[in-house]
Amino acid sequence: MAELQLENISKNFGSIKVIHDVSLAVQQGEFVVFVGPSGSGKSTMLRLIAGLEDISSGTLKIDGQVANDLTPVQRGIAMVFQSYALYPHMNVYDNMAFGLRRHNMSKTEADAHIRDTARSLDIEQYLDRLPRQLSGGQRQRVAIGRAIVRQPKLFLFDEPLSNLDAALRVNTRLEIAKLHERMPDTTMIYVTHDQIEAMTLADRIVVMNHGNIEQVGTPMELYHNPVNQFVAEFIGSPKMNIIQDENAVEKTGIRPEHIELVADGQGQWRGKVEAIEELGAETLVFVRLPTEELVLVRVGDDQSVTRNDMVGLAPIEDKILRFNRDGGRC
Amino acid sequence: MPIWIKRTSFYALVAVIFVLSVFPFYYAVVTSFKSGQAIFNVDYWPTSFSLDNYFTVLTQGVFGQQILNSIMVATGVVLISLALAVGASYALSRIAFRGKTLMLFTILSVSMFPQIAVLAGLFELIRSMGIYNSLWSLVFSYMIFTLPFTVWVLTTFMKALPVEIEEAAIVDGASPIEIIVKVFLPLMWPALVTTGLLAFIHAWNEFLFAFTFMATDAKRTVPVAIAMISGGSEFEVPWGNIMAASVVVTVPLIALVLIFQRKIVAGLTAGAVKG
Known part of the structure; x- marks a missing residue:
């Protein structure tokens, strides 16, 4: 139930500036994902919003009110940590109850609320257990339960899936998406370095790099219309091919799924098939151009190529992006 | 080196350390249960049992x-x-x-x-x-x-x-x-x-x-x-x-x-x- 406004937020650690003048408005109920490589400042942004770090300059507003000096509780946030950070000496019930003791809630009310929350996350049967008696996925759900039991206005996630194995990660991702549907009024901010999590969960993605926002947009906007080479390469998997033009000034960006393999002599480029990765539903073909650049092409399982073939590469014309030397679009 | 020598010397060492650290206290315990002149006889095993000293x-x-x-x-x-x-x-x-x-x-x-x-x-x-x-x-x-x-x-x-x-x-x-x-x-x-x-x-x-x-x-x-x-x-x-x-x-x-x-x-x- 919160609108969030960041106005020219900066953060210094000593003399090192890690966040540069970031401005962003997040609407109530929106699911915003901060994504970027490590060191991009995305986690620091989350900690500034949470109130775990002081803002060096700029204004943070929650529901129109300046929140720079408010405590996390006054801001109405809840947070899921990367390592879950459950209290090791408390059982699941007490972990969830710990944050509730400040709420004006009677014991029976709190108890009912905790049990409801536990039921909705399917952890009701573990209420008496200690965190160390739970699996990684169960701990993750307890961490989410501990956060939502407080009915936060702002729900923050700090790389919550990175400690889970691949299969569990997909499941938990779906659960977080469902959670967002169930809590349509709660604003959620999610930090990850994994662009797939960003693409699947976000209403809007904020791409960060070196403490700056590179671009803000819906997943599809970022995929189809990135403002620069950094965003283009960061969003999408496998990542976009960047091919230097002959004049060495401009670059052509084309996604692996937007190139067709054609007979040698046709298409815009030619090259030699260096490696083939067959993944079943699709096949990834690595083609080495005469300029030594490696181009990745994603083809259906019906195409047959063999290693060391000479092939032609035909990009889909209207999917081509052009970048100048600095990585900007042109 | 045969295993029995290793083992014997290991336990011998343990025994030496044990005796060195425990013997003074053991001797105090044994002595505390003696009374009268018996205190001045050197005995390594308890010979008499009297709580007089504790009582005093x-x-x-x-x-x-x-x-x-x-x-x-x-x-x-x-x-x-x-x-x-x-x-x-x-x-x-x-x-x-x-x-x-x-x-x-x-x-x-x-x-x-x-x-x-x-x-x-x-x-x-x-x-x-x-x-x-x-x-x-x-x-x-x-x-x-x-x-x-x-x-x-x-x-x-x-x-x-x-x-x-x-x-x-x-x-x-x-x-x-x-x-x-x-x-x-x-x-x-x-x-x-x-x-x-x-x-x-x-x-x-x-x-x-x-x-x-x-x-x-x-x-x-x-x-x-x-x-x-x-x-x-x-x-x-x-x-x-x-x-x-x-x-x-x-x-x-x-x-x-x-x-x-x-x-x-x-x-x-x-x-x-x-x-």
């Missing part, structure tokens, strides 16, 4: 009061040092401030002064504070030695606790005091028990300060009291009584260590195994 020690004079003094001083030292050390270690491990490292090393260097070097100055200090011949003088002076290591051990231990747990508590609205009491203390108790036990043993055994700062018999702690047990004349040393008193003050210490040692080990392994 506990009923004559103020030995009971002195044991109580020791208990109060040692307990006071443990409680106050742990309370101060927990607060200090929270600051030293979690809060960034100027001169933190300098402070840590200053604290450590305090424990390096020989007791005798600070004795005279400390005596003046205690006189001026008006706690001469009061148990508080011992509680105060023992903390010079217990605080450095409790602060150091607890700081190291607290540094190892994940920061995210503390942050989760902050997000849950816990104040610094609540974080220490409700989150850190339950996680730290193996360290608290270990350091508390060491502080207790130190305070229990200390002699020089206890000898210097206490003027009257009823205020003395047991190490001094035992040293001052005297016989009917200056030519008579009541070995039986001294041995009985030594056993009386040692047994609770051994019991404490044995009880808590198990819990220390249990606590440490429970924390160490992460899923």
Whole structure:
């Protein structure tokens, strides 16, 4: 139930500036994902919003009110940590109850609320257990339960899936998406370095790099219309091919799924098939151009190529992006 | 080397260490059960069993009061040092401030002064504070030695606790005091028990300060009291009584260590195994 406004937020650690003048408005109920490589400042942004770090300059507003000096509780946030950070000496019930003791809630009310929350996350049967008696996925759900039991206005996630194995990660991702549907009024901010999590969960993605926002947009906007080479390469998997033009000034960006393999002599480029990765539903073909650049092409399982073939590469014309030397679009 | 030689020499070494460390106490126990002239016969096995010495020690004079003094001083030292050390270690491990490292090393260097070097100055200090011949003088002076290591051990231990747990508590609205009491203390108790036990043993055994700062018999702690047990004349040393008193003050210490040692080990392994 919160609108969030960041106005020219900066953060210094000593003399090192890690966040540069970031401005962003997040609407109530929106699911915003901060994504970027490590060191991009995305986690620091989350900690500034949470109130775990002081803002060096700029204004943070929650529901129109300046929140720079408010405590996390006054801001109405809840947070899921990367390592879950459950209290090791408390059982699941007490972990969830710990944050509730400040709420004006009677014991029976709190108890009912905790049990409801536990039921909705399917952890009701573990209420008496200690965190160390739970699996990684169960701990993750307890961490989410501990956060939502407080009915936060702002729900923050700090790389919550990175400690889970691949299969569990997909499941938990779906659960977080469902959670967002169930809590349509709660604003959620999610930090990850994994662009797939960003693409699947976000209403809007904020791409960060070196403490700056590179671009803000819906997943599809970022995929189809990135403002620069950094965003283009960061969003999408496998990542976009960047091919230097002959004049060495401009670059052509084309996604692996937007190139067709054609007979040698046709298409815009030619090259030699260096490696083939067959993944079943699709096949990834690595083609080495005469300029030594490696181009990745994603083809259906019906195409047959063999290693060391000479092939032609035909990009889909209207999917081509052009970048100048600095990585900007042109 | 054949295995039996290895094994034999290993157990021989264990036996030597065991005898060296346990024999003096064993001999005190054996002697304490003797009475009269039998004390002056050298016996390695118990030959007689008499509780006379214990009866004499506990009923004559103020030995009971002195044991109580020791208990109060040692307990006071443990409680106050742990309370101060927990607060200090929270600051030293979690809060960034100027001169933190300098402070840590200053604290450590305090424990390096020989007791005798600070004795005279400390005596003046205690006189001026008006706690001469009061148990508080011992509680105060023992903390010079217990605080450095409790602060150091607890700081190291607290540094190892994940920061995210503390942050989760902050997000849950816990104040610094609540974080220490409700989150850190339950996680730290193996360290608290270990350091508390060491502080207790130190305070229990200390002699020089206890000898210097206490003027009257009823205020003395047991190490001094035992040293001052005297016989009917200056030519008579009541070995039986001294041995009985030594056993009386040692047994609770051994019991404490044995009880808590198990819990220390249990606590440490429970924390160490992460899923």
